[in-house]
Amino acid sequence: MKFGKFRVASAAVGVAAMLGVGAVAATQANAADPSITFSMVRSGVAVTANCLPAAAATVRVVSHGQNETLTLKASGLPALTEFDLFILQLPNAPFGLSWYQSDLVTGYDGTATVTVVGRFNAETFAVAPGSGAAPVVHTADAASNPPFAPIHTFHVGFWFNSPADAVSAGCPGAVTPFNGDHTAGVQAMSTRNFPDLAGPLRQLAS
Structure with missing residues (x-):
């Protein structure tokens, strides 16, 4: 041998x-596979309300050729609380195209980690060549889509899954559509520390 x-x-x-x-x-x-690492900051809503003062999050995206893995690690969040992770066109309201990726749940120490597999690079986009019927699962769902040309989505953000949890954390109690049944709370963190048209996912070459 x-x-x-x-x-x-x-x-x-x-x-x-x-x-x-x-x-x-x-x-x-x-x-070594190509990768990028970037930080997230408190949402504009959280800053205005002076809530989540210790919140911090880091995202690492690693390219594997056919797809990427996105790993988000957060700390300084309320304990035992569920959030909803989205890929976004814009980091602040009105957010534009927003794609639900995963739940994010904190432990007793207010930390959370989640890894998602998908396309998270300079080619990440959505497109609707034409209008068509869409399934209506919840009353807030649209029955059809508007047609639109390709739109890139390079930002990351996550929302409180529950308005009540947001209020408990000292944040506003507004209801937003950013969870599975469209009854989420306000945005907690985002990549608004990057320009609107140059979100961090754009840094990773396809």
């Missing part, structure tokens, strides 16, 4: 030598 491994290793070295230094450099360059 040792001899066999030696022969394989020697063959690999020989191939690398024939291909040249450039081939070795390319192999080393591809050893």
Whole structure:
């Protein structure tokens, strides 16, 4: 077995030598998947209401070629509280196109972590070539969609799942559509620390 491994290793070295230094450099360059890491900040609503003063969140997106993994780690949030994570066209109201990604639930210490698999890079977009019928699951659902050209969605945000939880945290108790049955609370955190038209997902090349 040792001899066999030696022969394989020697063959690999020989191939690398024939291909040249450039081939070795390319192999080393591809050893780590492309990734970006960025922070989130309190939403404008939270800042105005002076709630969630200790909230902090970091997002890391790693490209795997055919898709990406997005991992969000948050701290300083209310304990045992559920939030709803979205990919957004705009980080602040009116938010534009908003795509529900995952729930985010804190532990006893107010921290939470979630990982989502999808497309989270410079090509992330939504498009509606035409109008068509849509399923109405909840009374707030539209029965059809408006047609629109491709729109990129490069921002990240999450909302209180419950208006009551938002109030308990000292935030406003407004009802928003940002959960599964469209009865969420206000936005807690977002990437509004980035320009409206240059959200952080745009940093990761496709």
